[in-house]
Amino acid sequence: MSIINVNNLKTHFRTDEGIVKAVDDVSFELRDKEILAIVGESGCGKSVTVQTVMGLLRCPPAIIEGSIVYQGKELVGMKPNEYQKIRGKEIGMIFQEPMSAFDPLYTVGQQASEAVSVHFNLDTHSIRERVIKMFEKVGIPEAEKRFDEYPHQMSGGMLQRMMIALTLACEPNVLIADEPTTALDVTIQAQVLNLMRDLQKETGTSIIFITHDLGVVAEIADRIHVMYAGKIVEKASVIDLFDTAKHPYTQGLLDSRLKRNLKGQELPYIKGNVPRAFEFPQGCRFNPRCPYAKEICMREMPPDFEIAKNHTVACWLYDGADSK
Amino acid sequence: MVSFIIRRILIMIPMMLVISFICFFLIELQPGDFVSQYLENPRISPEQIDYIKANLGLDKTPMERYGMWMKGIITEGDFGYSFAFKRPVTDLIWERMGWTIGIALVTILFQWLIAVPLGIYSALHPYRSGDYLLTFIAFIGISIPEFFLALILMFATGTSGGLFSPQYIGAPFSLAKMVDLAQHVWLPIVVIGISGLAGLMRVMRGNMLDTLGSPFVNSLRARGLPEKWVKRHVIKNALNPMVSIAGMELPNIFSGTVITAIVLNLPTMGPFFYTALMNHDQYLVMTFLMFIALITQIGNLIADVLLAVLDPRIRMS
């Protein structure tokens, strides 16, 4: 059962240097109660994708085409005041840099209460209680005291928990986490990931988890989508991806992780650079860097080939290998 | 916080001492003194000039006079004697102080009441015709010389300045007098305030645009806050740094009052200062400068305190 169904989504930006196709014909679904990870390097379009889903982009300069369906409602082209009702209450979002996600002039308690008050008709006292309870749930010590503190008084890890608490206090069905652990120390990272996993089990929220860190993905995700240059190149369950990654780019990503047994050897890497958004190559966007590139790869964009249940690859190598 | 204020006030004391020193020697260095105007007059004999000099204490050395002046200030609050007006300086300044500060405060209020909303409007509808128009007016506002604007407004309205029509000068307090005051005082307020207002508006606009581009704004929207609530957050963040600007504007406002008061003939310290300056009325000039410097320091202190009150990050450091 899919909660969010994205079909042929395109988010382009009009700039002085040309049209930037940040998200170019992307389709995927978020299933009920699952954690879906979208993985890719900087600039591949993963953040823009979820920002489009949240309706946070200004159009113009953004141009959005395609369809995003949430519980039967079409989000693309939705009026701003209706979109506002969906944000926070139905789909929540947490951001990479917790310190930049809070208004520095208000206490965390005030901001959390403010968010709750928009979505629930409760009196001030009840809101305060609910927020404090949520703070406790995410593991913040002395939650009542913390309620009256300002963002700059807290560490990154603590603030990120606050953000999770704030967002979950509004009881959304979907949580979008845009690189929530990237800015945190490794030990704090592990704590926050565990927290998210536990909360998800408890509340049944579906999560879209954006990251560039494959290690994080292995820890937390059910399914993984790999993005490159504005397109999704591979979709698989977490086990299938790590065991049998099919797309050359995914393989390259997995190979370039640092492993103990590489000591003393030249480290593997994907040669070449990620293309700039207005200089995409013809055909498959990965072809200049692909060790298996064929003639057709440089001419035509590969479609999605379903090579197993729940495993698709957008690569000409698998043409004919799909179940069709 | 309280210790912060006390520390600042304590620092002001040596600063004022240095300021008094600077003021004194600034005036000392001027060629000539009060009796110079009599030197050319054939009807006043040299002996009379010497007598006047001794009487006014002008025959002593600079250091002696400075010492006497300081002693007078510290022990008796006596800031000297005005040669031209033949009255203690403190009386003269006290009389005029009220109007000067009053007009300055009203001007600041006027500036803020207009500049902040216009700046917000400009930022929320940027690069459209309203924004361009306001920007253009702002540029003219900061480019026009105050005294020139005063002249133009005088010409346009046919008034020769002053705060009251002749029949209300010295008249007792009444509603009609207030109305008359309002009819007169708008002119100096506009003249003095216009350039600061224009600058303030531009800064507010810039702050708003900067804040609108901050990451937390996206986060606010992601929480599902209605756009009006988001705007409130943005405005508060944009307004904060403006407070210290207001503090720094204070000397400029006093500057403005000086020239405008001379042109428009206002009962503030400006024309006084000018006459005193021309007459080498030493103590009046020095005390006036000192008072203005003091008020500016106080203004800056108030601005810093306000900033700490409004911004928790500063309050806690």
Add this chain to the structure above:
Amino acid sequence: MKGKTSNRVKKAFFKHKLGVVGLIVLAILYLMILFADFISPYNYTTTNRDFVYSKPSEIHWVHEGEFKGPFVYGTKKERDPVTFAVKYVTDTSKIYPIKLFVQGDKYSFWGLWETDIHLFGIGPQKDAALFVFGSDRFGRDIFSRTLNGGRVSMTAGLIGTLISVVIGAIIGAFSGFFGGWADILIQRLIEILRSFPRIPLWLALAMLLPPTWPSTAIYMGIVIVLSFIGWMGVARVVRGMVLSLREKEYVLAARVIGQSNFKIVTKHLIPNTITYLVVVSTLSIPGMILGESAISFLGLGIKEPMTSWGLLLKQAQSLSDIQAHPWLMIPGLFIMIAVLSFNFLGDALRDALDPYRTVDKI
């Protein structure tokens, strides 16, 4: 990379249409004052008792139905039959065409050669005058005086800014670089000086200039007075820049190599602050022009026979003067236009050279 940066700067500057307008207007103004003597129909000191307080001359093109090109009517003296006061009335029988390259008052072109050719005028006439902006209480042509006054108004601010920027940069750089008690002392001093409002301080400083000095000496004196306040802002900005640059890696590298402190300041720190200095300078000039105008307006600045726009406005101080002779206010327009142009230019330069507003944040 250097080429790319200067291209980006040029592109950013020209995008700012107002900045370009400002640049053009300033170029025109500076050309005007360069050739002030030539462009003015009269010398700025020429008095004319017969034409005291004339309003701007009416330039006619058609006389009795015939097109004659631009010309001015003559005037003749008449006695008012009732009051017996002398009046000047237009005498339409005398026509004085406005010609180019006419003979007029003798003048010296920047001390290089003597000539008496003016760009336009009606030539030396007894009963007519071409006063484009009217005349003042001595019958002097305000247009000519405005052009000449521009020399002072447009240069005093420039030179004053230059001096204050140089002084401010040096003080700020050494203050920021060496730190310690010298830095603290300078900072306190600047703080104290800044609590004085500008105009009263300028006036008090202007009083230091002995009234017996000749005009040119007073001019230099005023320039120095103006720069007295400007250097503080520059010093603060430069000090801030130096403080942040001092910690940068290439300074550390220079130190390790053993470059002397003086060399470090002059070869590394100051060149990197040049762009910001340009921005700060252009932003200071308007204040200086307004300052000189204000001081001269109050009679404490430029002295006759030199003149400036502010000094010209001094004649228009009272309501009766303005109502009777409103054309006396015209030099004020010039002040406004010059300052406005510098403001446009400064804004455009700032967007081009300092888009991240580093200068503001210091």
